[in-house]
Amino acid sequence: MVDKPDYYAILGVTRKASLDEIKRAYFEAAQRLHPDKNKAFGETEVFLEVQQAYETLANPVRRKKYDATLPPEVLPSLPFKYNVYYSRPNLVRMKEEQMLYVLLEIAPEKKEDKTPAPPLNVSLVLDRSTSMKDEKMDMLKNAAIKVMRNLRPQDIFSVVTFSDRAEVLIPASYPYDKKKLESQIQMLQPSGATEIFQGLQAGFNEIERNISQERIDHIILLTDGHTYGDEQQCITLAEEAAAQGIGISAMGIGKEWNDVFLDTLASRTGGNSRYISRSGDIQNFLVEKFETFARTLADVVLETKRTPGAEMAYAFRTQPETGPLPLEESIHLGPVLQDSALNILFEYQIEPSLTELDRVSLLHGHLKMSIAGLPTKVPPIAIEFSREVKNEAGGEPPPNIIIQSLGKLTLYRMQERAHVEVSQGQYELAAQHMKQLATSLLAQGERSLARTALIEAENIAKMQSFSEEGSKEIKYGTRALIMPQEKELPV
Amino acid sequence: MIICPNCQYKNLDGTVFCVECGIQLSGIQPIVTQNISADNRPFPPMEKRKTAPFPEDLDTWASLHLLDSGQILPLGDRTEFTLGRVSEAQPIMPDIDLTPYQAYANGVSRLHAVLKREGKRVFVMDLGSSNGTYLNGKRLTPNVDQTLNHGDMLALGKLKIQILLKKS
Numbered sequence: 334m335v336d337k338p339d340y341y342a343i344l345g346v347t348r349k350a351s352l353d354e355i356k357r358a359y360f361e362a363a364q365r366l367h368p369d370k371n372k373a374f375g376e377t378e379v380f381l382e383v384q385q386a387y388e389t390l391a392n393p394v395r396r397k398k399y400d401a402t403l404p405p406e407v408l409p410s411l412p413f414k415y416n417v418y419y420s421r422p423n424l425v426r427m428k429e430e431q432m433l434y435v436l437l438e439i440a441p442e443k444k445e446d447k448t449p450a451p452p453l454n455v456s457l458v459l460d461r462s463t464s465m466k467d468e469k470m471d472m473l474k475n476a477a478i479k480v481m482r483n484l485r486p487q488d489i490f491s492v493v494t495f496s497d498r499a500e501v502l503i504p505a506s507y508p509y510d511k512k513k514l515e516s517q518i519q520m521l522q523p524s525g526a527t528e529i530f531q532g533l534q535a536g537f538n539e540i541e542r543n544i545s546q547e548r549i550d551h552i553i554l555l556t557d558g559h560t561y562g563d564e565q566q567c568i569t570l571a572e573e574a575a576a577q578g579i580g581i582s583a584m585g586i587g588k589e590w591n592d593v594f595l596d597t598l599a600s601r602t603g604g605n606s607r608y609i610s611r612s613g614d615i616q617n618f619l620v621e622k623f624e625t626f627a628r629t630l631a632d633v634v635l636e637t638k639r640t641p642g643a644e645m646a647y648a649f650r651t652q653p654e655t656g657p658l659p660l661e662e663s664i665h666l667g668p669v670l671q672d673s674a675l676n677i678l679f680e681y682q683i684e685p686s687l688t689e690l691d692r693v694s695l696l697h698g699h700l701k702m703s704i705a706g707l708p709t710k711v712p713p714i715a716i717e718f719s720r721e722v723k724n725e726a727g728g729e730p731p732p733n734i735i736i737q738s739l740g741k742l743t744l745y746r747m748q749e750r751a752h753v754e755v756s757q758g759q760y761e762l763a764a765q766h767m768k769q770l771a772t773s774l775l776a777q778g779e780r781s782l783a784r785t786a787l788i789e790a791e792n793i794a795k796m797q798s799f800s801e802e803g804s805k806e807i808k809y810g811t812r813a814l815i816m817p818q819e820k821e822l823p824v
Numbered sequence: 825m826i827i828c829p830n831c832q833y834k835n836l837d838g839t840v841f842c843v844e845c846g847i848q849l850s851g852i853q854p855i856v857t858q859n860i861s862a863d864n865r866p867f868p869p870m871e872k873r874k875t876a877p878f879p880e881d882l883d884t885w886a887s888l889h890l891l892d893s894g895q896i897l898p899l900g901d902r903t904e905f906t907l908g909r910v911s912e913a914q915p916i917m918p919d920i921d922l923t924p925y926q927a928y929a930n931g932v933s934r935l936h937a938v939l940k941r942e943g944k945r946v947f948v949m950d951l952g953s954s955n956g957t958y959l960n961g962k963r964l965t966p967n968v969d970q971t972l973n974h975g976d977m978l979a980l981g982k983l984k985i986q987i988l989l990k991k992s
Contacts, residue, residue, distance in 0.1 A: 429825060429837055432836045432838035432839050434838075739841055743843075747846055769831075769846065770846070794954060
């Protein structure tokens, strides 16, 4: 065994990392861990290690010496492997822009025995504003109690409620006395307005107390309303959460909440938003979310630099937990589950000037994983998307996996575009596109969604806007189509 | 560039599903824009069309002069014709399908308008189309007949059609 710590792992860089990358990793870590700023127990010690790692690796002479003492790099045997699929075998040398779709699949290794479910550090952030009264509140309480009862002794759980201010109903703790927790949840009373930032901040504080690499650190936000004026604060907080490996998932109940905002919020952290049309379904959604936690193998972050001329124009997680991803240099891709791969579809727009090269590199970066149940960091894995450029297009059709997910994603994006058109005042165009979508949905046998799309086309034509309900039904309905149907196909 | 066979939308090369209407682009293999030189063109260059003398020899009472393409569509001898565009998976069949004339891009509805002849008089009626029917620049009230004269300019959405009537 090695006596010296692995400085590369401590900084989270590869052994081939450039000085720039090492500096960047150090500054990032230092900002978070500096004794003036750090919050969690033990972070000062970690900071000292980071300091030592940096001092060694940033100095070329010392780095060389240190490298000589390192055992040959043993790539960790990860519980999964990744594959990259391209929509075309090569790019074509041409004078026009062209598209390329890339599907990144991070699949779990098949195993006989199940990996034990990782310990949780989960905070429920519950909207208790006046609009949550009666049935919704009862359903919410039942759902919270249900997931609380399923907790194991090693899980850490907290409940925060918010209206225009936040209260910590159950501080982050192990669920020793479930009866007591249950009666605390039962005391929840609706009143006040909706200010999401208050709740999110309180939930974040509860998570932060016990944040750890091996736990699933996650905030689940349940709300039924719009928040006003604090959206930007929420996003900033989500970014901070993402940097610390805390995920945020959002569940909107009923029709009057801001789906675009909750999507933006959650997607920063690798989470997504869900639409709960009937309050009777709150429990199902919440239980399902906890089941997903239990099956989580790892969370994956893609760190990448832009390639000028080859723009990543769109990124979408097609499974699990479908949702759009932000186009940032550091993208939280989401979870790899024990029984389901993490699939991300990227769309690239390639400028003609790049096709003068022999090979175009579309993405050059690293996959950073935090493996559930593993207390230490694993070194990042280098990843590259690139294609050769030829004069002729290859004849092969795109791989099936791309056709399948892209076909469904196209429907989702049609409604997305209609929303943009409505916001730009192009009502006729938007209505037309919704009709077009209805036709496509009908062709795929999605009768009820098609009908909703037609009604929305009429709404747009007449009232120049979507209805809140129809718009969410179509958005989340088309999103649900993207997930592969889990039925056995006859061979 | 790939032109969608369904809606004529111009998609970027490499696109797999039409951005406009969502259908899988046929052939799947990307179609590279080809440069055709005059020598190996499959057909001799077409003569330039003159603007629309009425095709007297045909047994028809009206023709549609599509201004964008310069083409003339003689109508048959029925007294009523619906104008629109055929779209996949919908059982609506207009008598005159304007799809080949960029109907979709110009905002023509599936059932857009109807042309009628009653004795010597010819009428047009908008069928509640999304983008409206315009007669000499004025928007028609849906479901109301309007008299048509030879040379009138009709616009279905943005698709401009000159009406040519047979002298009688």
